Amino acid sequence: TAGGEWCPACGLATPVPGTPRDALLALAKQSILAKLRLPARPGAPQPPARGALLAALRRMRAQRSDTAVFPPGMLPNGAVPHLNPGMGRQEYEILSFAEAGSSTSHSVRLHFRFSQELAGSTEILQATLYLFWAVPSPGTQPVTIRILQPDPAGPNMTLSSETRLEVQRSGWTTLDVGPAVRSLFGQETPRLTVELEMPEAWGSPLPADPNDSHWPFVVAQAQARTHHRVHRR
């Protein structure tokens, strides 16, 4: 504030009238980065393909409207959602697209990375994996989805959970990966690894063209962790 007063009531430096614009711009940057818990602005992003992004947003809205159809406060099964214990805490919605990992003729690994800043300062409320199956021929086909965790003892991966599906036709499938992402958020490099195993005839579930709108993605909801609060008596 260049000698401006420090306002005791609101804990904010009171900009002295006539403060140079650059100083105010620097204050704006610092304020946003601090609130997002970012040490510095992220580098130039690699945006997802437009088709994949639009498809993901449509799926997310469709998922959300399913719950909106029911009276406020009532879930489809009649249960009343628990009130968010962290009412008033800053919430985040994260959309993460898959990175293709190693693959064989009948399996492929997908990686979903989460930033350390978010992982270190938030807790996961829920996380959902969206997968699109392009079934080449009619009939029911077995598919296996494995959630893998990094093995603390070595470079390998350990099986965290396994889900078997019977896929009858092309379409989207969703899978709750909340527990897996929740446990990741306590680790050094939060990266979710998903292994898909399909019938040999299908080939890879990943679209050949990355611009394809059926790229797998994860949607996670998180909220700021509570810091240790000191209550003044």
Add this chain to the structure above:
Amino acid sequence: GIDCGRDSRMCCRQEFFVDFKEIGWEDWIIQPEGYHMNYCTGLCPLHMAGIPGLAASFHTAVLNRIKAASAAAAVDSCCVPTQRRPLSLLYYDRDSNIVKTDIPDMIVDSCGCT
């Protein structure tokens, strides 16, 4: 509260808009296009303590007279935000995930004297 004019001296809200293009942040912040970093500035003489800007009611005017007359406690009063709202941000994090969050209390809507 009132918004600062060119020659405002009393406590008021000074508007200040940061265009993310201007600071080169438009590549990682998807929405919005800028941030209203308004702030409070101006004097808070004793008789205006507790006033959100200028008095509007007879009751407040009488109260002011009493306070101005009783200069017993020459205590400074601060021009501070009295109303704020969240800043909704949609941005890319460093893994190019898309993140949406509402940062509470980031935009000052009105100012007043403590």
